[in-house]
Amino acid sequence: MSYAMIVIVSARAIAVASLFAMAPVLVAQNTVTSDAATMGALDLIEDATARSAIRTLITDAAAHGLPTAPLVTKVREGLAKRATPDRIRSATNLLAQRLAVASSALAPSRSAEELAAGADALQVGVPQGTLRDMRRVWPTKPLTVPLGVLAEMIASGVPHASASRRVRDLLLKGASTAQLASLGANVRADIVAGLAPDAAMELRSRGVLSLIRAEASLSTVGPASPSTPIRPGTPPVKR
Amino acid sequence: MAAALWLSLTLTIAVTARPALAQGTALWLDAGASSVRQPGSTARPAGTLGIGAEHRTRRFAVTGDGAATVATDSIGALQLVLRSHFSPLSWTLSEVEASTTTIGITMPGNDGNRAALFRQYVQHRAIRLFAGAGVGRTSRYGLDSRSAAQQLGAWSTRNTWRGTLAGTLTLQRSTTNDWQLIEAAGLVLKAPAPSYGLHDAAFDIAWQRARFAMSASHTWRAGFGETRGTGRGHAYAASWLVSGPVTLVAQGGRQLADPLRGIPQASYAGAMVRIQRGRSALPRSRDARSAGLTVFDGVAGAEYRLQPREGGGELVVTIQAPPDALVEVACSATEWAPVTMPRVGNAFVARLPLGSGAHRIAVRINGGPWRAPHGLSSVADDFGGRLGIIVVP
Numbered sequence: 001m002s003y004a005m006i007v008i009v010s011a012r013a014i015a016v017a018s019l020f021a022m023a024p025v026l027v028a029q030n031t032v033t034s035d036a037a038t039m040g041a042l043d044l045i046e047d048a049t050a051r052s053a054i055r056t057l058i059t060d061a062a063a064h065g066l067p068t069a070p071l072v073t074k075v076r077e078g079l080a081k082r083a084t085p086d087r088i089r090s091a092t093n094l095l096a097q098r099l100a101v102a103s104s105a106l107a108p109s110r111s112a113e114e115l116a117a118g119a120d121a122l123q124v125g126v127p128q129g130t131l132r133d134m135r136r137v138w139p140t141k142p143l144t145v146p147l148g149v150l151a152e153m154i155a156s157g158v159p160h161a162s163a164s165r166r167v168r169d170l171l172l173k174g175a176s177t178a179q180l181a182s183l184g185a186n187v188r189a190d191i192v193a194g195l196a197p198d199a200a201m202e203l204r205s206r207g208v209l210s211l212i213r214a215e216a217s218l219s220t221v222g223p224a225s226p227s228t229p230i231r232p233g234t235p236p237v238k239r
Numbered sequence: 240m241a242a243a244l245w246l247s248l249t250l251t252i253a254v255t256a257r258p259a260l261a262q263g264t265a266l267w268l269d270a271g272a273s274s275v276r277q278p279g280s281t282a283r284p285a286g287t288l289g290i291g292a293e294h295r296t297r298r299f300a301v302t303g304d305g306a307a308t309v310a311t312d313s314i315g316a317l318q319l320v321l322r323s324h325f326s327p328l329s330w331t332l333s334e335v336e337a338s339t340t341t342i343g344i345t346m347p348g349n350d351g352n353r354a355a356l357f358r359q360y361v362q363h364r365a366i367r368l369f370a371g372a373g374v375g376r377t378s379r380y381g382l383d384s385r386s387a388a389q390q391l392g393a394w395s396t397r398n399t400w401r402g403t404l405a406g407t408l409t410l411q412r413s414t415t416n417d418w419q420l421i422e423a424a425g426l427v428l429k430a431p432a433p434s435y436g437l438h439d440a441a442f443d444i445a446w447q448r449a450r451f452a453m454s455a456s457h458t459w460r461a462g463f464g465e466t467r468g469t470g471r472g473h474a475y476a477a478s479w480l481v482s483g484p485v486t487l488v489a490q491g492g493r494q495l496a497d498p499l500r501g502i503p504q505a506s507y508a509g510a511m512v513r514i515q516r517g518r519s520a521l522p523r524s525r526d527a528r529s530a531g532l533t534v535f536d537g538v539a540g541a542e543y544r545l546q547p548r549e550g551g552g553e554l555v556v557t558i559q560a561p562p563d564a565l566v567e568v569a570c571s572a573t574e575w576a577p578v579t580m581p582r583v584g585n586a587f588v589a590r591l592p593l594g595s596g597a598h599r600i601a602v603r604i605n606g607g608p609w610r611a612p613h614g615l616s617s618v619a620d621d622f623g624g625r626l627g628i629i630v631v632p
Contacts, residue, residue: 076576156616192541230427
């Protein structure tokens with residue numbers, strides 16, 4: 001799905017019942033955030049029309065159960081970068097739409113960090129379906145780091161499909177967040193060193209997979225399950 | 240296992256008939272291109288450049304052979320093979336071969352293979368019998384695996400007016416704990432065992448006449464002990480001494496995983512040109528070259544460093560700028576409040592504690608445009624600029 005389509009879908013998604021269903025629970029806590037933290041940032045926007053529009057955006061987001069902290073951070077980022085009020089409004093609006101799509105895809109999560117990571121992934125072109133799929137694979141664990149690594153990899157030039165497939169594989173195999181973050185750093189280093197992004201991603205993810213298997217092999221006691229390959233009794237030594 | 244566990248490139252160069260080598264010294268340069276496909280992977284084009292030298296006397300010969308292989312996706316390998324022959328008597332010959340391979344030449348690291356092989360030949364008329372043993376150690380993705388092999392074989396040659404015909408039969412028994420290599424080749428353990436066991440039988444036939452040489456080989460593999468699975472490999476090669484020092488070689492086939500040298504199973508096809516100075520000789524057999532990837536921490540020229548900490552990490556940003564410059568850093572974790580970076584030594588340095596998760600960061604010098612620190616993945620910031628992404632475990 002292209003980015004343009006994501007935006008269109010997200011606009012519709014805001015109206016769907018799934019988002020409204022969770023809204024009452026979160027309105028209170030997000031209103032606190034918007035009241036306390038937003039004012040300071042918004043007051044720095046000189047244009048009254050833009051300021052009002054952004055305030056409405058943030059209020060609407062809170063009403064729909066979306067975290068407002070990332071939106072306030074976006075406003076602050078725009079101010080720090082001396083962006084025009086209209087540009088700040090536009091950027092905040094885009095982020096609100098991405099948060100709405102991420103919220104729908106990553107439900108039932110309401111973590112601001114996780115939804116912000118989902119929004120970042122959407123920004124670099126990760127399809128909404130991929131977010132849903134990752135939530136299915138990791139229904140209870142936070143996807144903040146995996147989504148961050150996915151966005152990082154795509155931003156580094158790894159094709160969407162390849163990056164998504166490999167991160168998904170790692171989630172299925174039980175990679176830790178440390179291993180995922182390390183994967184991102186190593187792929188980035190490989191790319192800078194001259195390796196093609198896709199090849200770097202493939203190699204590094206296989207490296208993590210082999211470490212996971214080695215750890216599983218070393219910790220396995222008794223007969224292996226049918227789905228687990230039997231490995232030599234004197235396994236390779238970890239360096 | 241559905242796919243190969245690790246990616247590598249292999250090139251098997253010029254498995255041709257062994258010419259009758261004259262005494263003296265020879266130098267050669269090889270350049271070739273090849274396409275290699277491992278099980279579960281797409282074909283990868285690669286180029287190779289090799290250089291070698293050999294000095295031979297009546298009783299002694301030493302050969303040094305080095306090659307660099309780089310694929311279109313910039314994966315590379317360096318291999319060095321040192322081989323010596325010693326023949327104190329006409330009916331016996333000892334051969335020692337040592338090889339070392341670094342897999343991943345685009346970056347330094349510890350991944351690679353070291354192998355050594357000893358063979359003793361005994362000749363009776365036109366038949367040469369041999370026995371040998373070798374050991375290998377492969378480092379891949381932080382795991383060191385070990386392999387051993389024993390060989391028995393026979394070699395014979397026959398000269399006719401149609402050319403020289405040679406045949407070799409080799410029986411090999413090998414053991415290894417390199418499960419990444421063996422599982423990728425489709426062999427498995429059916430019950431717990433100290434290592435995989437492989438029996439190989441290989442038959443090579445080679446023909447040479449004047450400027451032409453051809454060879455074909457077939458290998459049968461079967462697991463023994465608790466190892467289950469079989470495999471078949473084959474290789475074909477042809478070479479033509481075009482003129483003077485130039486020889487062209489074409490080759491193709493399917494090689495089985497080599498536990499001793501850590502070379503994965505793969506199909507390949509390629510061509511090579513050799514330019515040789517010194518006594519004339521057609522290219523001789525050369526072991527496959529393998530490539531992979533190694534562990535590499537850090538990015539050359541990066542303006543950041545992430546140091547792990549409890550519950551997150553500390554991002555150290557280092558920017559080179561004139562001493563009187565104003566260098567600022569801002570990130571999502573600090574609500575984008577710009578922080579002036581103090582000068583420490585010859586650079587401006589900021590230390591930012593970051594919690595676990597994804598963070599966005601940018602720097603600027605003298606009020607200029609915000610940009611991502613070098614080495615970080617960068618994305619559009621919705622304001623017409625770029626910023627860097629960092630993920631903290």
